[in-house]
Every structure is written in C-alpha cells, then in structure tokens.
Amino acid sequence: MAQVRDGSALLEFRTVGTITRVSAIDPATNTExxxxxxxxxxxxxxxxxxxxxxxxxxxxxxx
Structure with a gap:
C-alpha cells in the first residue's frame, strides 16, 4: 500500500469563518x-x- 512519508505531503490551510479547508498533496504522484x-x-x-x-x-x- 502506498503511503505518504512523514513531512513529504504538501499541506494548505484556508480558514473561512469557523471552517478550515485543508488540501493535502503527495508530490510524488500529484494526488490531491x-x-x-x-x-x-x-x-x-x-x-x-x-x-x-x-x-x-x-x-x-x-x-
């Protein structure tokens, strides 16, 4: 099973009001x-x- 290694994923946090949206990207496969x-x-x-x-x-x- 493919897994992201610790610290290798790119994370983006966007907060709007009381909700936070988090995007996680695996740089090896460009999966988001x-x-x-x-x-x-x-x-x-x-x-x-x-x-x-x-x-x-x-x-x-x-x-």
Whole structure:
C-alpha cells in the first residue's frame, strides 16, 4: 500500500469563518485530497485527518 512519508505531503490551510479547508498533496504522484473541518478542531487534528485521507486514496489507486 502506498503511503505518504512523514513531512513529504504538501499541506494548505484556508480558514473561512469557523471552517478550515485543508488540501493535502503527495508530490510524488500529484494526488490531491481536500477535507473540511471546524477550525476549533485544531491544526494537528485536521492535518492527521487530511494525511489519513491521502493515504487512503493512494492505497485505493495502488490496488
């Protein structure tokens, strides 16, 4: 299963009101996923969720 190594994913955070949108990109495959969550959840929680989703998508594409 393909997985993103720690620190290798590119992350972008955009906050609008009480919602933060996080884009996570795997630079090796140019795969991008987007999650949205409450800003109150904290950056660490949103990062962990975005990386988990990115790993899930990479795993599905790997077969």
């Amino acid at each position: 996923v987007v999650i949205q969550g409450p800003s109150s959840a904290g950056r660490a929680t949103l990062t962990r969720t975005a990386i988990a989703k990115l790993n899930y998508v990479l795993g599905k594409r790997a077969g």
